[in-house]
Amino acid sequence: MTIKSLIRTVPHYPRHGVQFRDITTLLKDPLGLKVTVDELFSRYENQKIDKVVGVESRGFLVGAPLAYKLGVGFVPVRKQGKLPAETLGHDYELEYGSDRVEIHTDAVEKGERILLVDDLLATGGTAIAAAALIEKLGGEIIECAFIIDLISLGGRSRLGEKGYKMFALCEFEGD
DSSP: OOTGGGOEEEETOSSTTOEEEETHHHHTSHHHHHHHHHHHHHHHTTSOOSEEEEETTHHHHHHHHHHHHHTOEEEEEEETTOOSSOEEEEEEEETTEEEEEEEETTSSOTTOEEEEEEEEESSSHHHHHHHHHHHHTTOEEEEEEEEEEEGGGOHHHHHHHTTOOEEEEEEESOO
8 A cells, every 4th residue: 555546636726727635535535544643753753843734625634634743833824715713825827727825813922833734745836825824824844745646847946946855645646
């Protein structure tokens, strides 16, 4: 069993021509979920991390159990209008449109070391927007971690251009 083998590809979703990499098949498999969280944990267990920040919504599914295993707090980055207290927002472009993400203004303290987690890296827009929010609050991005890197969409390069390190458990060609 490999993580990649448990990820389903759904053709033409959410629009024609897109090959959607669906992690629900990975998450429903008890061993798949365990291996995913354990592999991320083993990468970060000996690093100083103050908080894990997960990006809505699939970043929550791995980010929260990873934060638990690391013994640190978890912070959600959500789409506009989903957080109840005072927020800071950032607009960004994604592979088929634009969006806005927000974080609570009290979620990250100045100087905290942050691991940013999401399920998938495509163009990098969402991760860069979330990282910008963390940095505006004074946090330091240790690394951006993903289950999947869609390597041909250039997210890895865009993150690198912004000075962010990234790690992915598996890669897929194409979109």
